[in-house]
Amino acid sequence: MAVLKHIKSRNANYSDAIDYLLFQHDENTGKKILDESGRPILREAYYIDGLLCTPESFDKECEITNKIFRKNQKASDIKSHHYIISYDPTDVEECGLTGEKAQALSLALAKKIFPGYQALVVTHTDGHNNSGNIHTHIVINSVRKYTAERSPYMSQPHDHEAGYKHRATDKFTKYFKKEIMDMCQEHGLHQIDLLSPAEKKITDKEYRLQKSGQKKLDKINQEIIDSGLKPASEKFQTQKQYLRDAIDECAPVCKNFEEFQSVLFEKYQISVTDHRGRYSYLHPERNKRITERTLGTRYGKEHLKQVFLQKDPLSIIFVKSHLRLVVDLQANIKAMQNPAYANKVKITNLKQMANTIIYLQKHDIDNRTSLESAYAASFMQQQKAQDQVTNLSLQIKDLNKQIRYTGQYLTYKKVYATFLNSKNKGLYRKNHTSEIQAYEFARDWLNQNLSGNTIPSLKKLYEKKSSLQISLDAYKDILSDCKSQVLELDIVRHNVDSILQHQMPSYLKSHNTEL
Structure with missing residues (x-):
């Protein structure tokens, strides 16, 4: 598995790159x-080539190019780009x-990727820390020496010019990366x-931090x-790895984000927000949060949401296909009137029939009974999910009423208490008719629906609503x-019928149910 790494350098001394390689x-x-x-020791094995330069004079030739175009004159300018292609040790x-083959492949790739640039292409066979994996370094001057043809990735009008x-x-x-994969x-x-x-x-920075730590x-x-004591810890963890390990441990035991949020903070003092x-994520020793992007997709909302759903027996991960219904040409008026359109429909039908067969094979469906x-x-699963949605919707609807009348009850409770203690209740009621009626209606509704139980606080009601939502x-x-x-399987059923009806002789249609 070849991987790509990129390093930007502001070092004006191009000789350092040659020395490193x-x-x-x-x-x-x-x-x-x-x-x-x-004296410095040469690497045990390496292969080196230059693009638009000789390897030995790469540094001087880059400096000349920079002077010609008056570029890379400031210390803050990026002088070179260093790309590393690491091949799988296996x-x-x-x-x-071999090193020779990797050099040939990488050199051809560099010519395609970096036309017009001065570059060094060097392949090492030792690997990082003598790991043994073959890898190739491609170091280019940041300034293009010659104009090249425009490529699809170029967004600026002068990206291809010298x-x-x-x-x-x-x-x-x-x-x-696509070229490397190909x-x-x-x-x-x-x-x-x-x-x-x-x-x-x-990242490389985190990797090196872990090693040095x-x-x-x-x-x-x-x-x-x-000194005769036992160390408390033998493994160094970066802050990001601390977060990863904590999430890996907490996520599988949580049913929803709120529980995940609570468990993660209680066990590891890690705060997590959905923004x-x-x-x-906020590490206990940091003031700035670390986003899911810097940790990896395994620690993002999309993945963890699926992890939470796996606690429920109805939870499924469904990947939608692109199956479409096979069109009946004999019933299609436009196809009957337009031969060109009919041919187009026939081709589409063939594709959909092929997709249907692939679907059946992929899901181990070999007869009509299995289908x-x-x-x-699937329909039963849909009904169960629908029942749950309906039930939860009704609960939320009832809870909204309870929140409404609880709020109404608490809002006018003081007004009603004043009314009860008023010396002239008739006059007070006349002046506060709407408030008193609202209180009495809310009180009666709560008494009827709570069956004499204590009225919960609005905070608890909102927490319950959030959980239900x-x-x-x-x-x-x-x-x-x-x-x-269900829709997909229904399309498959329809397409299977079409395939059997159109592809089989009439005397076999009623007898063969094999797919």
């Missing part, structure tokens, strides 16, 4: 590793990937979907052990999915 460096300090004579044994700087936009990154698939290498957001998003913790723990459709059973089961929204989502599934 050619010589061994300490991963922790970033300094060159020296031999006994104090590609070596299972797919026959003298303009490289823009690492989201469109470009997606384009680059390259790996074409050459039989392992590959994951780079375009989908990561389930657990760990663990090293410091190990040193402190060793001192504690030497603009996304969750944000009808699946339809009946969350459940109602969840069941509405379930009901929507159930309806879609």
